Each structure stands twice: as structure tokens, then as C-alpha cells.
Amino acid sequence: MTNRLFVGNLSFSTTAAELGQLFEGAGNDVENATIIAFAGRSKGYGFVTLKDEATALKALSELNKKDLGGRSINVEIAKPLNPRPRNQDGPRRFPQRQFQNRNFNQWGGYQNRGPFERQRFFRQRRPVDP
Numbered sequence: 001m002t003n004r005l006f007v008g009n010l011s012f013s014t015t016a017a018e019l020g021q022l023f024e025g026a027g028n029d030v031e032n033a034t035i036i037a038f039a040g041r042s043k044g045y046g047f048v049t050l051k052d053e054a055t056a057l058k059a060l061s062e063l064n065k066k067d068l069g070g071r072s073i074n075v076e077i078a079k080p081l082n083p084r085p086r087n088q089d090g091p092r093r094f095p096q097r098q099f100q101n102r103n104f105n106q107w108g109g110y111q112n113r114g115p116f117e118r119q120r121f122f123r124q125r126r127p128v129d130p
Helices: 016-025 053-063 115-123
Strands: 004-008 030-038 041-050 074-077
Touching: 004 053, 016 030, 016 041, 016 053, 041 053, 053 074
Parallel strands: none
Antiparallel strands: 004 041, 004 074, 030 041
């Protein structure tokens, strides 16, 4: 069991201070209240960490389906974040991109040429001004 609660269905204008005040108003000792946001905009849920498990269970029963900011909030026990399984073969590798332009590969490309030869290589394919 944990003392961390998930609070969902929050309005986008709800702040962490308002969320903390809601839980403190119910007689709970709040350690931390956070709202999850992406690019400065709330995602509509947050987490509240309470002092111990007993106060978390009390807050869960009191505040679930309570109205906050015109919306009925959902309060649940937060699930622990499971680590993602790592690939045992190391990082994912992508194959080198091969050029498909037939005119580009006709002379073997420009990879094996020096900087001045590369300029000549590209100058050959410019349209000629009349």
C-alpha cells in the first residue's frame, strides 16, 4: 500500500495549490500535491502525497467523486511506475539510408570524392542559363 493518491478528471484551470487546499480542508496532512502538465497546459490529472497510508485511505473515501472546479474528481490509489523492459541487444540501430536516385549513383555518388571534386560533381547537374 502507498500514501500516494492519483486525482483524475481535474479541470485544466485547477492548480496544485487548489488541489493541496482541497486535501488539507478534509483534515489530511499533505506532503506534496502536483498537477501533471505538458507544454505549460494541464493534462487533467495530478498526484497527492499524504503523510501516511491511513490518511491516504481516509482521503480516498472522503474525496472520491467530490466536486472541484465544476467537475467530479476521481481519487484512486496511485499505481507504482513499472520500469520498461530494456532491449538486451543494446540500442536500436537503423540501416544506413541508401540513395535511390539513379542519376546520383551513376558515377558512384560523391562520398568518395574530395571537397573540390564534390563541387564539380554538383555543378555538372545545374541547369544552364540561356
